[in-house]
Amino acid sequence: MTSQFSDSLSQTTPDSAPAEEALANIKGIAFIEGGYCPIAEAKISLLDWGFLRSDATYDVVHVWQSRFFRLDKHLDRFLASVTRLRLTLPYDRAQLTDILTQCVRRAQLEDAYVEMICTRGMSPTLSRDPRDAVNRFIAFVIPFSSIANKEQRQRGLYLAISRVRRIPPESVDPRVKNYHWLDFIQALFEAYDRNAENVVLLDTDGNVAEGPGFNLFVVKNGTITTPARGVLEGITRHTVIELCAELGIDASKAPVPVDDLHNADEVFISSTAGGIMPVTRIDDVAIGNGNPGPITRKLTDLYWQKHNDPDWTTPID
Numbered sequence: 001m002t003s004q005f006s007d008s009l010s011q012t013t014p015d016s017a018p019a020e021e022a023l024a025n026i027k028g029i030a031f032i033e034g035g036y037c038p039i040a041e042a043k044i045s046l047l048d049w050g051f052l053r054s055d056a057t058y059d060v061v062h063v064w065q066s067r068f069f070r071l072d073k074h075l076d077r078f079l080a081s082v083t084r085l086r087l088t089l090p091y092d093r094a095q096l097t098d099i100l101t102q103c104v105r106r107a108q109l110e111d112a113y114v115e116m117i118c119t120r121g122m123s124p125t126l127s128r129d130p131r132d133a134v135n136r137f138i139a140f141v142i143p144f145s146s147i148a149n150k151e152q153r154q155r156g157l158y159l160a161i162s163r164v165r166r167i168p169p170e171s172v173d174p175r176v177k178n179y180h181w182l183d184f185i186q187a188l189f190e191a192y193d194r195n196a197e198n199v200v201l202l203d204t205d206g207n208v209a210e211g212p213g214f215n216l217f218v219v220k221n222g223t224i225t226t227p228a229r230g231v232l233e234g235i236t237r238h239t240v241i242e243l244c245a246e247l248g249i250d251a252s253k254a255p256v257p258v259d260d261l262h263n264a265d266e267v268f269i270s271s272t273a274g275g276i277m278p279v280t281r282i283d284d285v286a287i288g289n290g291n292p293g294p295i296t297r298k299l300t301d302l303y304w305q306k307h308n309d310p311d312w313t314t315p316i317d
């Protein structure tokens with residue numbers, strides 16, 4: 001009986017076969033269990049709380065033309081998140097830098113998306129006490145990816161405002177980059193149903209919060225505002241504010257009412273996955289004249305120029 005059962009199981013095509021096939025073709029490297037392997041071979045236990053409970057934190061830094069962009073800031077945030085979640089890393093900052101660099105070198109990618117993760121891991125006794133868990137560090141490198149494709153970056157993204165509210169900061173500290181994405185994912189489906197390409201969520205006060213993996217900015221009468229609280233403090237968001245200072249543009253963190261979004265001259269989003277990207281429609285209404293605006297363009301140009309500035313980058317040979 002048992003063997004017959006397992007035989008029939010083994011003859012079944014795995015339900016993940018198409019994804020596994022695609023994975024085998026991805027140029028990527030993982031660091032897991034203390035060693036490096038092709039991304040397709042990196043596996044994690046089903047019993048890791050990172051998977052079972054989303055009990056993990058992560059960070060993403062990108063590499064552009066073989067230079068990390070603002071690696072120090074990403075490491076600062078990652079280490080702060082690890083501490084806030086009472087996790088312990090088996091590696092120090094210098095070792096982390098070395099591991100990430102090794103991953104990029106081995107992947108032989110000039111432009112890359114580099115993710116570092118610390119999960120709760122599992123308890124050797126299967127206890128439900130998180131203090132018993134042995135924490136785990138994983139990193140991986142895959143080709144650079146952007147939230148917006150080339151066409152969207154040129155003509156601007158079409159966003160919908162979701163009815164799903166962002167998880168409030170009183171429940172999950174948004175400063176800790178985390179995998180609590182069920183609100184984002186449900187909101188994305190809602191946006192696709194409404195023929196939008198991506199989505200923005202409001203906070204529980206009804207002000208603008210953020211979208212799946214990006215912060216949001218509104219430009220009105222030459223000044224820029226980004227939501228002050230209830231959002232991940234994006235490194236790209238921070239970078240935008242620094243670039244504004246350099247360009248003499250007034251930028252601030254403040255609550256952003258939904259109406260300010262609709263009435264904005266320009267709207268753009270920011271993320272390590274793509275940089276600064278224009279938004280030209282929200283809920284089927286054009287922003288400004290419906291084209292990416294001059295301030296968005298200026299910031300985007302300066303942002304990419306900074307990618308070979310030795311102060312903001314770390315070269316990989």
Ligand SMILES: *Cc1c(COP(=O)(O)O)cnc(C)c1O
Pocket residue numbers: 060177178210211212213214215231232233234235236237270271272273
């Ligand atoms: C990563 C992320 C962002 C963008 O942060 P960057 O550091 O600029 O990449 C914004 N919001 C959420 C929820 C994120 O996970």
